Amino acid sequence: MRKTLSCDFFDRPTLVVARAMLGKYLVRKYRGKTISLMITEVEAYDGPLDRASHASHGRTPRTKIMFDPAGRFYVYFTYGMHWLVNIVTGPEDYPAAVLIRAGKYYDAEKRELVLVNGPARLTKFLKITGAQNGKIARKKTELWFEYRGVRINRRNIIASKRIGVDYASPIWRNKLCRFYLTT
């Protein structure tokens, strides 16, 4: 069973989308080959008031994508060397997105599950760069999401604080916007 997720999937409250993304697949077509990961960890950045979000300082050349309609990728460059990928959520003009932090895949040769953890390692694995910024998630753009029949029990989702946002005020720094699957 393979069903491509439409923009509607992401046009819902950001925290709802974030949880729902666990167990879905991020699929990439690159140089004729298809690479995919089952998403295992995400973080939500929700709205103009979220002090941990890039959008908390308003619309800028970089963050304007976060104000776009749901279902586009927000890819940005950080620390002078890393790309990080988000999917924009919620209605137009409401800045929100879900950062994809980790995923896993089955290595048929080694016959083992391989975890790709860390948002920058994930983009490196899936060959995602600024070229994908602003693109809509669908097959045509060679980067999209699929539901492949994996059902996630709520009990297997852990909520925690987001990583690397200690610069934000306590309310936002401590908000439980990071979700990951138990192993």
Add this chain to the structure above:
DNA sequence: CAGACGATTGCCT
């Protein structure tokens, strides 16, 4: 236009 710093990673002690 200068300066600070980052939604990170990998290597070192």
Add this chain to the structure above:
DNA sequence: GGCAATCGTCTGT
């Protein structure tokens, strides 16, 4: 645990 790498983005002058 500490810290360097490395440059785009944002802020304040």
